[in-house]
Amino acid sequence: xxxxxxxxxxxxxxxxxxxxxxxxxxxxxxxxxxxxxxxxxxxxxxxxxxxxxxxxxxxxxxxxxxxxxxxxxxxxxxxxxxxxxxxxxxxxxxxxxxxxxxxxxxxxxxxxxxxxxxxxxxxxxxxxxxxxxxxxxxxxxxxxxxxxxxxxxxxxxxxxxxxxxxxxxxxxxxxxxxxxxxxxxxxxxxxxxxxxxxxxxxxxxxxxxxxxxxxxxxxxxxxxxxxxxxxxxxxxxxxxxxxxxxxxxxxxxxxxxxxxxxxxxxxxxxxxxxxxxxxxxxxxxxxxxxxxxxxxxxxxxxxx
Amino acid sequence: xxxxxxxxxxxxxxxxxxxxxxxxxxxxxxxxxxxxxxxxxxxxxxxxxxxxxxxxxxxxxxxxxxxxxxxxxxxxxxxxxxxxxxxxxxxxxxxxxxxxxxxxxxxxxxxxxxxxxxxxxxxxxxxxxxxxxxxxxxxxxxxxxxxxxxxxxxxxxxxxxxxxxxxxxxxxxxxxxxxxxxxxxxxxxxxxxxxxxxxxxxxxxxxxxxxxxxxxxxxxxxxxxxxxxxxxxxxxxxxxxxxxxxxxxxxxxxxxxxxxxxxxxxxxxxxxxxxxxxxxxxxxxxxxxxxxxxxxxxxxxxxxxxxxxxxxxxxxxxxxxxxxxxxxxxxxxxxxxxxxxxxxxxxxxxxxxxxxxxxxxxxxxxxxxxxxxxxxxxxxxxxx
Numbered sequence: 001x002x003x004x005x006x007x008x009x010x011x012x013x014x015x016x017x018x019x020x021x022x023x024x025x026x027x028x029x030x031x032x033x034x035x036x037x038x039x040x041x042x043x044x045x046x047x048x049x050x051x052x053x054x055x056x057x058x059x060x061x062x063x064x065x066x067x068x069x070x071x072x073x074x075x076x077x078x079x080x081x082x083x084x085x086x087x088x089x090x091x092x093x094x095x096x097x098x099x100x101x102x103x104x105x106x107x108x109x110x111x112x113x114x115x116x117x118x119x120x121x122x123x124x125x126x127x128x129x130x131x132x133x134x135x136x137x138x139x140x141x142x143x144x145x146x147x148x149x150x151x152x153x154x155x156x157x158x159x160x161x162x163x164x165x166x167x168x169x170x171x172x173x174x175x176x177x178x179x180x181x182x183x184x185x186x187x188x189x190x191x192x193x194x195x196x197x198x199x200x201x202x203x204x205x206x207x208x209x210x211x212x213x214x215x216x217x218x219x220x221x222x223x224x225x226x227x228x229x230x231x232x233x234x235x236x237x238x239x240x241x242x243x244x245x246x247x248x249x250x251x252x253x254x255x256x257x258x259x260x261x262x263x264x265x266x267x268x269x270x271x272x273x274x275x276x277x278x279x280x281x282x283x284x285x286x287x288x289x290x291x292x293x294x295x296x297x298x299x300x301x302x303x304x
Numbered sequence: 305x306x307x308x309x310x311x312x313x314x315x316x317x318x319x320x321x322x323x324x325x326x327x328x329x330x331x332x333x334x335x336x337x338x339x340x341x342x343x344x345x346x347x348x349x350x351x352x353x354x355x356x357x358x359x360x361x362x363x364x365x366x367x368x369x370x371x372x373x374x375x376x377x378x379x380x381x382x383x384x385x386x387x388x389x390x391x392x393x394x395x396x397x398x399x400x401x402x403x404x405x406x407x408x409x410x411x412x413x414x415x416x417x418x419x420x421x422x423x424x425x426x427x428x429x430x431x432x433x434x435x436x437x438x439x440x441x442x443x444x445x446x447x448x449x450x451x452x453x454x455x456x457x458x459x460x461x462x463x464x465x466x467x468x469x470x471x472x473x474x475x476x477x478x479x480x481x482x483x484x485x486x487x488x489x490x491x492x493x494x495x496x497x498x499x500x501x502x503x504x505x506x507x508x509x510x511x512x513x514x515x516x517x518x519x520x521x522x523x524x525x526x527x528x529x530x531x532x533x534x535x536x537x538x539x540x541x542x543x544x545x546x547x548x549x550x551x552x553x554x555x556x557x558x559x560x561x562x563x564x565x566x567x568x569x570x571x572x573x574x575x576x577x578x579x580x581x582x583x584x585x586x587x588x589x590x591x592x593x594x595x596x597x598x599x600x601x602x603x604x605x606x607x608x609x610x611x612x613x614x615x616x617x618x619x620x621x622x623x624x625x626x627x628x629x630x631x632x633x634x635x636x637x638x639x640x641x642x643x644x645x646x647x648x649x650x651x652x653x654x655x656x657x658x659x660x661x662x663x664x665x666x667x668x669x670x671x672x673x674x675x676x677x678x679x680x681x682x683x684x685x686x687x688x
Contacts, residue, residue: 038431094609097613098612101616102617104374104573105569105612105618106612107569108570109612109613111562112606112609112612115601115602116605116606117605118601118605119601119602120602123598123602236558239432243429243432274443274446275447278439278440278443280436285436288429289421289422292425292426294429
């Protein structure tokens with residue numbers, strides 16, 4: 001088992017998977033930070049992104065007509081735009097009316113929205129797996145010694161990291177980003193400082209789903225096939241990642257996602273693949289026992 | 305005093321109505337057979353499913369509604385109960401009824417072990433961890449843990465229960481079995497809610513810090529609530545296993561937990577009537593939506609959103625706490641009108657809290673001040 005190539009294999013696999021988890025986790029953590037709401041429909045927005053990609057690349061066939069690099073670029077922009085729109089609509093319909101209600105009411109509304117979206121996707125695209133098609137990306141594999149690194153793995157990782165870097169700049173370098181951070185720390189105080197919290201919520205519900213949708217497209221490209229209920233498991237894991245990182249913390253979500261991806265890939269390689277999903281949650285519980293608010297918690301005083 | 309009469313009349317009326325409802329419901333199998341004929345067994349089965357979920361939701365209500373812990377992993381304890389029954393029955397030949405305490409014990413024990421380290425976690429963290437527990441249990445069952453659970457195919461051929469020698473086989477038999485257990489759950493949890501333990505839970509939910517300061521063992525009480533709720537879910541697991549005769553890990557996945565969670569919140573957490581109504585809606589509505597065919601879950605999801613928007617507190621929100629003056633106080637301050645004080649304490653509805661407050665204030669002010677309290681009672685009775 002001390003095979004270094006095998007280790008590299010699992011490591012690269014874990015990093016790619018982790019970057020996808022991180023992208024989805026960002027949507028959970030941003031929404032939670034500002035609204036204190038677990039957006040249970042986020043996993044379905046992710047699935048929606050995957051299916052928008054499928055509709056454009058395969059059904060509309062722009063993959064064949066434009067040539068791979070351009071087609072994927074165009075699809076990416078369209079998918080991001082469409083899922084952002086879907087996220088915005090979701091916020092308007094299912095969450096805005098509940099902003100001042102009991103938090104659990106919003107949770108159930110989110111669960112309802114999740115059931116609705118999942119079934120809407122199933123009715124539109126069917127319950128069977130859908131294939132993205134193998135010829136979208138050049139099937140290049142780099143051989144470094146005994147270690148095989150497929151090009152698609154690198155591409156997915158690079159795209160995810162690039163987008164996260166942009167988000168990081170947006171959150172830390174722009175006034176709107178500052179407003180998002182302020183609203184996440186204390187909505188009331190942010191309002192007093194003249195921040196339009198409703199706008200912040202709207203922004204968060206555009207960026208979060210956009211990132212989730214992009215993750216969906218990347219999963220389609222990486223694994224080659226998608227399914228209408230894949231959002232449930234991905235959503236659960238990404239949410240776990242957000243919690244591990246300290247929910248509400250944007251950097252924490254990225255770190256948590258990467259950690260979870262690595263852990264899963266290494267656990268799959270060295271422990272057992274059929275227990276891999278259980279391992280995720282065992283680690284989650286262990287981390288929370290030691291650090292009850294995650295690894296990088298928001299420093300917020302709170303009444304017990 | 306005179307104000308107490310309509311109050312009591314209203315209460316008696318409600319009781320009579322409830323009793324009538326229960327009696328009519330007891331004849332549901334016969335009524336269904338008369339009404340729909342050949343498809344009656346199907347509809348009785350639907351009622352049985354509703355009953356089973358009512359039992360589960362009532363047990364979850366102790367944790368979620370009374371103790372206020374965000375618990376979305378109830379299916380895990382349901383699964384442990386069902387598997388305990390199945391294994392004891394299939395491998396060791398126990399009768400179904402005798403496995404019931406064992407199922408409760410196993411589920412309660414698991415709850416105690418897993419809840420111990422996580423009980424102090426804040427709301428949403430607890431939520432994700434309990435989801436994690438469901439997933440861990442489901443994966444463990446799928447991977448044939450200890451070689452006892454039969455892996456992904458589950459366990460087949462579980463016996464039917466025998467109650468005092470009477471075999472429970474047909475849907476209508478199960479109807480009476482399940483709904484008797486539901487009635488038992490209602491009584492048990494009603495008693496629990498109004499016990500010293502239940503009052504402590506309510507206090508913890510309203511203000512944990514204050515409860516702790518006054519000397520309530522918050523961790524202990526929360527843990528106990530968790531264990532009691534889980535153990536009762538284990539009992540429901542026994543019934544499920546013997547009703548289905550076949551159980552597999554897929555029957556206890558995350559979605560089941562979500563359904564139970566939804567029932568409690570939608571119905572009105574902390575209110576048993578609300579929880580029962582919630583079970584009928586969440587488990588029954590998709591059946592009535594069958595005319596939408598494959599769109600029924602789509603409609604169901606949308607209906608959940610709409611219902612939460614219009615009733616964010618749940619369909620039947622739990623009543624505000626009321627305070628009943630202890631007898632010595634009443635003698636000293638309540639003057640010669642203890643009956644006037646009593647309806648004040650019993651007065652239901654949303655005005656209940658105010659009524660109790662008024663009662664106390666009136667009692668303290670002067671002996672004849674009982675007059676003030678019935679005014680509050682009227683508000684309470686009217687709202688009920």
